[in-house]
Amino acid sequence: MSAPSGSPSGLVLPPVAERTVPEVLALAAARTPDRVALIDPGSSLTYAQVWDSARRRAGALLDVVGLGGRVLTMTDNTVDGALTWLGLASGGMIEVPVNTAYRGTVLASQIQHSGATAAVVEADYLDRFLAAARHTAVHTVIVRGKGRAYPGGITVANSGVLDDADMPVSLPTLTGSDPMALMYTSGTTGRSKGVVITHAHAYxxxxxxxxxxxxADDTAMVVLPLFHVGGQWAGVYNALIAGAACYISPRFSGEAFWEEARIHSCTYALLVVAMAQYLNQQPLRPNDSDNTFTRLFIAPVLREAQQFAARFEVEIGTGYGSTEAGTVFTADFGKARPGGCGWPRPELETRIVDPDDRPLPSGKTGELVVRTSEPAIMMSEYLGLPEETAHAWRGGWYHTGDAMYVDSDGQYVYVDRLGDAIxxxxxxxxxxxVESALNAHPAVLECAVVGVPGESEHEVLAAVVLRQGHELDRAELIVWVAEGLPHIMVPRYIRVVDELERTPSGKIRKRPLRENGVGEAWDREAWDREAADIHVGRHGVRIGGS
Known part of the structure; x- marks a missing residue:
């Protein structure tokens, strides 16, 4: 297969059978053994050292759970955390990443559902993990950091089990269709589900x-958490496949982002749009363009992409994907535009369909569905949920639940989640x-927009979180937004909230906003009548007789 447009250094996708973690690490260690591979604020390892450590950890963990065993990982953004999942994957075991913010019944439910028999946990999270792991299949916990004895039915071992492991005589022979991970979805529209992931899917x-x-000559910066597919696969794994260096940041910090990147000479990073918006909302500085980045992959593209790219002198690329479907669309650097997700990638077939699964023509909005000729590169099932798996895969197509349309140049354009469509x-x-326009206001830190029932159609409600020390003139905000949006997009209702409820992976939950309705929300139409001389309509903001 030829490389798609924009592929770095002419790289081509290998056969599906060869898309495995041990294949990637062994190849990189053979080609560039002394090239720095993984970096964090306290450590740095070459490709030879990463491959050595991954094999040792694989051997140690195989002794605990055996081939195909499931191991929970509740670890921070560090080189050490990356080595653990690389070791599990190299040994043919199943990694089950856990959000480090989990606790209580949410954590207990994931541990129970996963069927994992062992875990690797940071010392800071040990107490709440052990409390949640009671009466589950977990029998061994390896503690990263300063562990301690724990009275109970679970064996708690210190990190020496991994750090001082011997090199195994051999490791299992793996192929791209072998399972590698159990990744839990965000649960934006319902309960979180465990997606069974193969090596080829992750690759x-x-x-x-x-x-x-x-x-290969990049230093990639990873700011997304490693328990998230964006941090682990599109971040760390992406760099390892390329033979690049990868700096793993402990967390995203808008204030420290550019300086942290400069210290480590980072040239590329993947950001979610909220991060890019936060960076763009910072006060202008004369040295904004004096940074080490050449490219930023931002998903989805922020509304102010052109201004952002000029301000920071970077090229912006984008794409669309999901835990279940993998990367579906991409747009080359310099070709990304607001709203656009890019064009379909090789090995996938995509359609926009109506509620009866009939294909829709270009320009018509419907649900994106996806299928592939290579089953190993998409999810095989939701663990233990055969009915939900069958529903997602009805008719042989994976139904994404995302509303989209195809524009005149064949690019797919995201509209909303089907349940969130207005x-x-x-x-x-x-x-x-609408959210992008609101977020550009100086008083707004972040927001979420939903449709709420009106007399005959949806009305737009915006829940807004204010920046510290700012107050909001709601009428002034409406005038601000109406200057740049069609009148049908201007929110009728504004509700100021302290924070927005989020899923464990950081996505905003919109269902509670819809369920709460418009009670206590400020109503623009009432304001229109009270103001008498100000009206938001088809031709924008009209003041008096103007």
Whole structure:
């Protein structure tokens, strides 16, 4: 297969059978053994050292759970955390990443459902993990950091089990269709589900051949958490496949982002749009363009992409994917535009369909469905949920639950989650467009926009979190937004909230906002009548007789 446009250094996708973690690490260690591979604020390892450590950890963990055993990982963004999942994957075991913020019944439910028999946990999280792991299949916990004895039915071992392990005589022979991970979805529209992931699926999600970066001479910066597919696969794994260096940041910090990147000479990073918006909202500085980055992959693209790219002198790429489907669309660096997700990648077939699964023509909004000729590169099942798996895969197509349309140049354009879609005056109102306009206001830190029932159609409600020390003139905000949006997109209701409820992976939960309705929300239409001389309509903001 030829490399898609934008593939770094002419890299091509290998056969599906060869898309495995041990294949990637062994190849990189043979080609560039002394090239720095993984970096964090306290450590740095070459490719030879990473491959050595991954094999040792594989051997040690195989002694605990055996081939195919499931191991929970509740670890921080560090080189050590990356080595653990690389070791599990190299040994043919199943990693089950756990959000480090989990506790109580949410944590207990994931431990129970996963069927994992062992775990690798940071010392800081040990107490709440052990409390949640009672009466589950977990029998061994390896503690990273300063562990201690624990009275109970679970064996708690210190990190020496991994750090001082002997090199195994051999490791299992793996292929791309072998399972590698059990990744839990965000649960934006319901309960979180465990997605069974193969080696080829993880590889293809993060493949630089598809994303257009990283390159072998890049230093990639990872700011997303490693329990998230964006941090682990599109971040760390992406860099390892490319043969690049990878700096793992403990966490995203908008204030420290550019300086942290400068210290480690980072040239490429993947950001979610909220991170990019936060960076763009910072006060202008004369040295904004004086940074080490050449490219940023931002998903989805922020509304102010052109201004952002000029301000920081970077090229912006984008794409669309999911835990279940992997990377579906990409747009090359310099070609990303707001709203656009890019074009379909090789090995996938995509359609936009109506509620009866009939294909829709370009320009018509419907649900994105996906299928592949290579079953190993998409999810095989939701663990223990055969009915939900069958529903997602009805008709042989994976139903994403995302509303999209195809524009005139063949690019797919995201509209909303199907359950979040807003219809006004017979038109779709993309919540992301409205949110981007609101987020540009100096007083707004972040927001979420939903449709709420009106007399005959949806009305737009915006829940807004204010920046510290700011107050909000709601009428002034409406005038601000109406200057740049079609009138049908201008929110009718504004509710100021202290914070927005989020899923464990950081996505905003919109269902509670809809369920809470418009009670206590400020109503623009009432304001229109009270103001008498100000009206928001088809032609924008009209003041008096103007």
């Amino acid at each position: 293809t999600y993060g493949a630089p051949q598809l994303l257009g970066a990283a390159d 219809r006004r005056r017979g038109e779709n109102v993309p919540s992301a467009d």
